[in-house]
Amino acid sequence: MSKVLYPISKPGPGAVGKTSTWRWQKPVIDLNKCTKCGLCWLYCPEPAFDIDAEGYPVVKYDWCKGCGICYEECPVDAIEMVSEE
Amino acid sequence: MSITSRVKKVLTGNHATAYAVMQARVDVIPAYPITPQTTIVEKLDEFIENGLLDASMIRVESEHSAMAAAIGASAAGARTYTATSSHGLLYMYENLWWAANARLPIVATFVTRAIGPPWNIWSDHQDIFTLRDTGWILFMAKNAQEAYDLTIQAFKIAENPNIRLPVGVGYDGFYTSHTSEPVEMLSQDEVDSFLPDKRAIKPLLDPEHPYTIGNLPDASFNFLIRKNMWSSMESSLDYIRKVGYEYYLLTGRNYGDLVDKYRTDDAETIFVSIGAMANEGIVAVDKLRARGVKVGHMALRLLRPFPTAEVLDVLDGADRVIVFSRALSMGKGGVLFTELADLAYRYHLDIDVYDVVVGLSGVEVVDNDFIKIFRDVSEGVFDNKETIFLLGGKYV
Numbered sequence: 001m002s003k004v005l006y007p008i009s010k011p012g013p014g015a016v017g018k019t020s021t022w023r024w025q026k027p028v029i030d031l032n033k034c035t036k037c038g039l040c041w042l043y044c045p046e047p048a049f050d051i052d053a054e055g056y057p058v059v060k061y062d063w064c065k066g067c068g069i070c071y072e073e074c075p076v077d078a079i080e081m082v083s084e085e
Numbered sequence: 086m087s088i089t090s091r092v093k094k095v096l097t098g099n100h101a102t103a104y105a106v107m108q109a110r111v112d113v114i115p116a117y118p119i120t121p122q123t124t125i126v127e128k129l130d131e132f133i134e135n136g137l138l139d140a141s142m143i144r145v146e147s148e149h150s151a152m153a154a155a156i157g158a159s160a161a162g163a164r165t166y167t168a169t170s171s172h173g174l175l176y177m178y179e180n181l182w183w184a185a186n187a188r189l190p191i192v193a194t195f196v197t198r199a200i201g202p203p204w205n206i207w208s209d210h211q212d213i214f215t216l217r218d219t220g221w222i223l224f225m226a227k228n229a230q231e232a233y234d235l236t237i238q239a240f241k242i243a244e245n246p247n248i249r250l251p252v253g254v255g256y257d258g259f260y261t262s263h264t265s266e267p268v269e270m271l272s273q274d275e276v277d278s279f280l281p282d283k284r285a286i287k288p289l290l291d292p293e294h295p296y297t298i299g300n301l302p303d304a305s306f307n308f309l310i311r312k313n314m315w316s317s318m319e320s321s322l323d324y325i326r327k328v329g330y331e332y333y334l335l336t337g338r339n340y341g342d343l344v345d346k347y348r349t350d351d352a353e354t355i356f357v358s359i360g361a362m363a364n365e366g367i368v369a370v371d372k373l374r375a376r377g378v379k380v381g382h383m384a385l386r387l388l389r390p391f392p393t394a395e396v397l398d399v400l401d402g403a404d405r406v407i408v409f410s411r412a413l414s415m416g417k418g419g420v421l422f423t424e425l426a427d428l429a430y431r432y433h434l435d436i437d438v439y440d441v442v443v444g445l446s447g448v449e450v451v452d453n454d455f456i457k458i459f460r461d462v463s464e465g466v467f468d469n470k471e472t473i474f475l476l477g478g479k480y481v
Contacts, residue, residue, distance in 0.1 A: 002247070002313065002316040002317065002320065003247070004188055004246070004247065004248075004249045004313065004317060005188075005309060005310055005313035006187070006188055006289060006298075007186060007187055007188075007298065007299050007300075007302070007310050008289055008296040008297065008298050008299075008300075009296065009297050009300045009302070010295075010296060010297075011295070011297055016301060
């Protein structure tokens with residue numbers, strides 16, 4: 001009998017290639033306003049955020065699709081969506 | 086009360102099934118009521134209420150959700166069961182494919198019933214044949230005893246780690262589901278030792294080893310998933326035989342032969358049918374044999390995987406097969422007919438295959454229908470190029 005092949009996958013970055021090409025705008029973070037609350041990291045559906053050694057969010061632009069959820073959720077308006085068109 | 090020794094009870098097909106499911110000690114039953122399936126899950130609910138079965142009954146808002154919940158439970162490693170019919174089966178349809186492709190060992194009962202409109206609660210086989218290509222292993226029982234026996238075996242087949250396919254046991258609405266007949270049940274100890282340890286079911290949802298189920302792969306992986314299901318289906322035949330013979334040793338009821346043969350050994354004409362009408366075909370064989378006619382009957386108890394070797398063995402020596410389908414492929418012919426016709430072509434059988442459609446929408450099929458067709462085919466009234474429709478003893 002052959003081994004069963006399950007349709008399961010381990011999560012990993014970029015399974016369908018760089019999703020940054022889907023984007024027409026990108027989030028840019030003003031670190032002077034950022035309070036390190038982490039909500040952008042939490043809400044990002046990809047996830048396309050890292051947290052650096054000092055606790056600041058860093059956007060992984062290779063995977064960010066530019067959806068703007070982080071911009072909507074940021075409680076101190078530290079994120080701006082900048083058009084790339 | 087729990088069944089401490091072997092016992093014979095007068096049961097409907099639905100209650101016989103419920104007893105088998107209880108004795109299999111299922112963990113989760115997501116279910117939505119639909120005639121003629123409902124009395125299975127009602128009985129199971131009663132078993133739970135009376136403390137005879139330690140299972141979660143999930144009362145969902147639809148059949149689509151019933152199978153979705155079954156998928157979740159089975160993916161978590163629970164022994165999972167549900168049942169449905171007709172429009173319920175169709176509403177469940179998307180998730181029935183999902184369960185098969187995800188290789189989840191769910192067991193379900195499909196109590197066959199026609200599809201409307203017009204509204205109809207009686208049995209035909211259109212509903213279960215929509216599952217033909219999904220990847221479900223499919224049985225079709227002809228009476229309550231077979232419904233009980235096949236339900237017990239279904240769990241063992243589904244959970245084999247080299248098979249891991251959902252298994253459906255079908256039988257006719259009302260003819261089998263609501264008709265009472267004597268059913269011999271195994272003792273609980275016998276069922277416990279016959280079935281594998283349910284804790285051995287490999288969970289796909291495991292917090293220690295997180296996976297995504299059903300994520301987007303490339304096309305060739307998807308192709309290989311289906312090819313792998315094909316391979317498991319093909320190789321499952323050996324295991325289904327093995328389980329059937331084990332069950333034969335235990336009970337004296339032979340399931341290892343995969344097809345239900347009746348006086349086929351020297352038969353020149355073989356009737357083929359499935360489900361409850363097979364009983365009528367068997368009566369017809371006895372009546373024709375009494376007149377010295379060499380006929381036999383074969384009930385295809387296992388629809389998927391198709392038991393090619395067994396069917397070829399039965400057809401060997403016959404020169405005519407008359408296939409009775411209770412389901413119609415519009416613009417093509419009887420659904421069961423195409424299965425046999427394909428075999429005659431592939432294996433270059435020198436045999437005529439006749440296509441007879443009977444019993445759609447629950448119209449009664451009786452022994453005289455088999456006899457009438459036999460007589461008219463023998464007299465050359467029909468050739469095997471046409472699809473013959475017989476309704477209440479008249480051609481339509």
